[in-house]
Structure formats: C-alpha cells, structure tokens
Amino acid sequence: MDAKSDRADRLRGEAGNPALHPVMTDTAPPTAAEADDGGTEQNASGTPDDEDDVLIDTTVSTGGDGGSTVRSDTVIESRNLEVHYGDEQALKPTTMEIPERRVTAIIGPSGCGKSTFLRCINRMNDLIDGCTVDGELRFRGKNVYDEDVDPVALRRTIGMVFQKPNPFPKSIKDNVAYGLEVQDMDVDVDAAVEKALKRAALWDEVKDQLDSSGLDLSGGQQQRLCIARAIAPDPEVILMDEPASALDPVATSKVEDLIEELSEDYTVVVVTHNMQQAARISDKTAVFLTGGELVEFDDTQTIFENPNDDRVEDYITGKFG
Ligand SMILES: Nc1ncnc2c1ncn2[C@@H]1O[C@H](COP(=O)(O)OP(=O)(O)OP(=O)(O)O)[C@@H](O)[C@H]1O
Ligand SMILES: [Mg+2]
Numbered sequence: 158m159d160a161k162s163d164r165a166d167r168l169r170g171e172a173g174n175p176a177l178h179p180v181m182t183d184t185a186p187p188t189a190a191e192a193d194d195g196g197t198e199q200n201a202s203g204t205p206d207d208e209d210d211v212l213i214d215t216t217v218s219t220g221g222d223g224g225s226t227v228r229s230d231t232v233i234e235s236r237n238l239e240v241h242y243g244d245e246q247a248l249k250p251t252t253m254e255i256p257e258r259r260v261t262a263i264i265g266p267s268g269c270g271k272s273t274f275l276r277c278i279n280r281m282n283d284l285i286d287g288c289t290v291d292g293e294l295r296f297r298g299k300n301v302y303d304e305d306v307d308p309v310a311l312r313r314t315i316g317m318v319f320q321k322p323n324p325f326p327k328s329i330k331d332n333v334a335y336g337l338e339v340q341d342m343d344v345d346v347d348a349a350v351e352k353a354l355k356r357a358a359l360w361d362e363v364k365d366q367l368d369s370s371g372l373d374l375s376g377g378q379q380q381r382l383c384i385a386r387a388i389a390p391d392p393e394v395i396l397m398d399e400p401a402s403a404l405d406p407v408a409t410s411k412v413e414d415l416i417e418e419l420s421e422d423y424t425v426v427v428v429t430h431n432m433q434q435a436a437r438i439s440d441k442t443a444v445f446l447t448g449g450e451l452v453e454f455d456d457t458q459t460i461f462e463n464p465n466d467d468r469v470e471d472y473i474t475g476k477f478g
Contacts, residue, residue, distance in 0.1 A: 232257040232394065232424045233278055237292035240273050240282065240449070247273045248449040250292060255441070260420045262439035262457065263428045266472070270449035271428040275396050278426065279315035280308040296394075316387035320399040322379035324371030324386075329354075329363050332371040332382055336390040349389055356422075357385035358415050377408020384415065388423070395419060397427040401434065413438050432473060436461045444469045 233255040240248035248270040255261045263271045276282045277294050280301055293300045301311055313336075324332050333350045350367070354360040359381040363374070371382050380400060387395055397416070401409040416438050419425055429435050435442055435457065442460040444453045446468055453460060453469045464470050 230256045234295040238294050239291040241289045243287045251451045253454050257424050259440040260425045260438050261441040262435035263443045264435050265445035269445040269447050271445055272398050275398055275428055279312045313390055314392050315394040316392040317396045318383050318387050318400050321403055322376055322383050324379050324382050326372055328368045329371050330367040333385045333389050353385040353389035356388055357381045377404045394424045399428055
C-alpha cells in the first residue's frame with residue numbers, strides 16, 4: 158500500500174518533465190524503432206507539453222473506492238477500443254479486462270492486431286503517424302487517452318519489452334541504471350541495479366562483469382537485461398511483445414520462467430505466436446483473429462481445452478492461421 162502511494166507521489170513529482178521523455182520504462186532505446194512494427198520512433202513525440210499534465214490517477218485504486226469491488230482485480234480495461242492506421246481498421250471494438258498480477262497472453266495470426274492492442278495500453282501508438290485510437294483504455298479506472306494523462310509517465314508505469322533484445326551500447330550496469338538516472342530518482346543506484354538484475358534472473362550470470370557492454374551478452378541474456386531495465390524504475394505493468402521469439406529454447410525457457418515469477422509483483426501482458434508458451438505461462442488468454450477482432454478472452458485453460466468459439470478451436474488446433 159505504502160509502496161503504491163510512494164510510487165504515485167513520485168510519479169506526480171515528475172509530471173510534465175520533458176527531460177524524462179526519452180527514458181520511458183518501455184525500455185525503448187534507439188534501436189527499438191527497428192522492432193518489427195516499424196514506425197515506433199520512440200523519441201519522435203509524446204513529450205508532455207502541458208505543465209499541468211497529471212499522471213494516471215492512482216487514487217482510483219488506492220483511495221478506497223468502495224464501489225469497485227467487482228473490478229478490484231482488474232488493472233487494465235479496454236472498452237470498445239478501436240484502432241485505425243489511416244483508413245485501415247487494425248483493431249475492431251475491443252472490450253476486455255486484464256487482471257492484476259497475472260500473466261495475460263495475447264495470441265492470434267500475424268497481422269490480427271496483437272501488437273496494436275498492446276501498444277494502446279501505454280500509448281505507444283501515439284508515436285505512429287496516421288494511427289487513431291477510439292474508445293477507452295482504462296488503467297486503474299482512468300482512461301489513458303484522457304487529455305490530462307501524461308504519456309511519458311504512463312510509459313514509466315507501464316513498461317515495455319520488445320521482440321528483439323535491444324540493450325543500449327552501454328555497460329550492463331548503465332543499461333539497468335539508465336531509467337533510474339534519467340528519471341532522477343533518488344535511490345541507491347547500485348542497490349537498484351542489483352535488485353533489478355536479480356528480479357530478472359540475470360544477476361548470478363553478470364555480477365562480476367557489470368562494467369562490460371550489454372551488447373556482449375548472449376541474446377537470451379540481453380533480453381533479460383532489457384527486462385531488468387524495464388523493471389528497475391518499478392513499473393506496475395510490463396508489456397512484452399513476443400519477448401522470446403528471437404531466442405533459442407534454453408533462453409526461451411528462462412524468459413518463460415521469469416515471466417511467471419514477475420507476475421507475482423507485476424501485471425504482465427505478453428504477445429506470443431507460440432501457443433504452447435501461452436498455455437504454459439498465462440492465466441488468461443485473448444485470441445485475436447484476422448481483421449483485428451477479439452474473438453475470445455477467458456481463462457487460459459478454457460481457451461485451450463474448451464473454447465466457446467469454433468474459430469478459436471480451429472486456430473488452436475492449427476486448422477488455420
Ligand atoms: N505502423 C503501422 N502503419 C500502418 N499499418 C500498420 C502499422 N502497424 C501495423 N499495421 C497494420 O495493422 C494490422 C495489425 O498489425 P499488428 O502489427 O498489430 O499485428 P500483429 O498481430 O502484431 O502481427 P504479427 O504477429 O505479425 O506481429 C496489420 O494489418 C498491419 O499491417
Ligand atoms: Mg506484432
């Protein structure tokens with residue numbers, strides 16, 4: 158509880174500081190623009206230009222709003238959320254509730270809007286020219302598309318990890334510390350780096366080489382480094398877009414274990430093409446199908462063992478997609 162209020166206070170204190178913009182716990186480094194989606198030029202826009210911008214109103218969840226018992230477990234909620242790129246609809250009206258401190262998987266064939274939906278959650282789509290978002294995406298009850306929400310602060314609270322590991326060309330320590338330092342957080346950097354690396358299950362492998370370049374690590378280690386960088390500023394939600402698809406089976410297994418562990422402390426939303434992976438690591442699964450339609454969202458076990466929709470069954474059993 159206290160930690161949450163502290164975090165809210167800290168975030169409020171940082172509101173509207175344009176210098177913070179390039180950081181974003183989304184870990185979006187220069188190379189993130191190369192991520193498969195293209196066009197996500199992390200530093201291109203989103204700088205808060207209004208000093209009065211407020212952050213996500215965490216009081217919605219911490220202020221004892223007694224009426225929200227039904228949704229107390231829900232941290233992210235989309236309501237008729239729609240996305241267009243120019244005239245093309247990429248996401249049909251989507252309504253879904255994502256539970257807190259669980260792993261929610263998003264699966265579906267290529268081009269069905271998985272990344273598009275994920276990027277709505279921390280407003281990364283703002284950075285794509287021609288992208289329009291309609292409907293609502295609520296984080297702790299507050300529509301993140303409201304004018305008074307600072308997208309930069311939002312992205313610190315809702316961090317992101319991409320498909321391709323993208324460490325900065327800096328030391329391991331500096332990669333993890335980057336978010337903390339640029340945010341000017343008043344913390345013991347060494348301790349915070351150690352904590353994040355431990356949480357990312359990388360500490361034992363790198364503790365004696367913290368000054369070596371992050372780029373010298375293996376692909377799997379680099380991805381865990383990126384996860385450490387994302388969690389160092391202590392976000393509440395971690396979005397992952399196919400975080401293991403570029404990794405070998407051993408590294409994949411480590412990342413999968415890590416995702417499950419992280420869900421004890423964070424809400425994790427993970428896009429994956431790997432259905433076995435979704436079945437293994439997630440509590441909830443959303444199935445999108447071609448055309449940007451959310452066809453079914455339910456407990457993972459139900460989706461994989463007894464889906465409602467025939468199209469989901471066909472997709473899961475490999476009949477199409
Ligand atoms: N930056 C963009 N500009 C224009 N159209 C885009 C952009 N990004 C995605 N789209 C289109 O939106 C639709 C959904 O794309 P999205 O990347 O969300 O799919 P996806 O499910 O993540 O696919 P994949 O599994 O291949 O990553 C596709 O038709 C895609 O061509
Ligand atoms: Mg994608």
